[in-house]
Amino acid sequence: xxxxxxxxxxxxxxxxxxxxxxxxxxxxxxxxxxxxxxxxxxxxxxxxxxxxxxxxxxxxxxxxxxxxxxxxxxxxxxxxxxxxxxx
Amino acid sequence: xxxxxxxxxxxxxxxxxxxxxxxxxxxxxxxxxxxxxxxxxxxxxxxxxxxxxxxxxxxxxxxxxxxxxxxxxxxxxxxxxxxxxxxxxxxxxxxxxxxxxxxxxxxxxxxxxxxxxxxxxxxxxxxxxxxxxxxxxxxxxxxxxxxxxxxxxxxxxxxxxxxxxxxxxxxxxxxxxxxxxxxxxxxxxxxxxxxxxxxxxxxxxxx
Numbered sequence: 001x002x003x004x005x006x007x008x009x010x011x012x013x014x015x016x017x018x019x020x021x022x023x024x025x026x027x028x029x030x031x032x033x034x035x036x037x038x039x040x041x042x043x044x045x046x047x048x049x050x051x052x053x054x055x056x057x058x059x060x061x062x063x064x065x066x067x068x069x070x071x072x073x074x075x076x077x078x079x080x081x082x083x084x085x086x087x
Numbered sequence: 088x089x090x091x092x093x094x095x096x097x098x099x100x101x102x103x104x105x106x107x108x109x110x111x112x113x114x115x116x117x118x119x120x121x122x123x124x125x126x127x128x129x130x131x132x133x134x135x136x137x138x139x140x141x142x143x144x145x146x147x148x149x150x151x152x153x154x155x156x157x158x159x160x161x162x163x164x165x166x167x168x169x170x171x172x173x174x175x176x177x178x179x180x181x182x183x184x185x186x187x188x189x190x191x192x193x194x195x196x197x198x199x200x201x202x203x204x205x206x207x208x209x210x211x212x213x214x215x216x217x218x219x220x221x222x223x224x225x226x227x228x229x230x231x232x233x234x235x236x237x238x239x240x241x242x243x244x245x246x247x248x249x250x251x252x253x254x255x256x257x258x259x260x261x262x263x264x265x266x267x268x269x270x271x272x273x274x275x276x277x278x279x280x281x282x283x284x285x286x287x288x289x290x291x292x293x294x
Contacts (some may be wrong), residue, residue, distance in 0.1 A: 039157075039170025071235070078250065
């Protein structure tokens with residue numbers, strides 16, 4: 001066998017071994033699903049039971065509209081222009 | 088309902104730190120952690136301005152984007168909350184947040200960085216509502232009681248208001264149009280403008 005052909009054969013074998021090793025490597029890090037919450041689920045405010053330290057809720061458990069109405073009334077209470085006009 | 092938001096009015100804030108105190112008291116926040124702070128510009132100079140700062144519950148929250156363990160979630164009311172059980176205390180959220188909202192309790196003799204703590208808009212966290220675990224990790228859940236954040240509700244001058252962003256925007260619009268100052272700033276029309284309610288532009292109005 002000619003030396004040139006021998007060199008090419010050796011290079012091909014080396015590159016094959018190199019690529020083969022790369023392909024066989026396994027992932028060693030945990031892959032997180034980007035943007036997906038990994039924690040526990042949370043209940044929505046209107047789905048809670050009656051708080052033991054608060055006044056009785058004016059909404060029924062699970063009634064989103066009624067809860068929103070309560071919170072909106074509370075939010076509007078921050079407008080002192082309206083509050084002053086009421087009294 | 089739109090998203091829940093805070094609005095801080097620098098024209099009204101008198102730097103009383105009542106919001107900071109109310110937050111600390113309501114949630115029994117440990118020493119060294121400030122979920123809410125009052126920042127003053129040009130302190131001591133006539134015309135100084137103060138503003139109350141906490142988590143702004145961003146629509147596109149950078150803390151959520153950078154968290155390597157994805158502990159953040161957004162509620163249906165637009166609040167950015169997190170699960171402390173999964174937090175690894177890396178501090179990426181602190182670097183990403185433009186408001187300095189994420190806080191890290193300094194525990195132990197060597198000042199170890201604990202799990203991240205931040206404003207929850209008084210909405211608790213992913214634990215059973217009104218449970219001891221929820222209070223210990225996240226504080227009181229006022230929203231599930233039909234209440235608004237303690238900081239905003241106690242504000243004496245109503246410099247800090249919180250709640251449904253549509254309602255808050257209406258309150259602020261009324262306020263600015265009544266005092267005749269503030270509607271001239273760039274972006275007002277986009278943020279608060281309504282075609283039927285133009286800002287006061289009469290001569291002699293305060294500016």
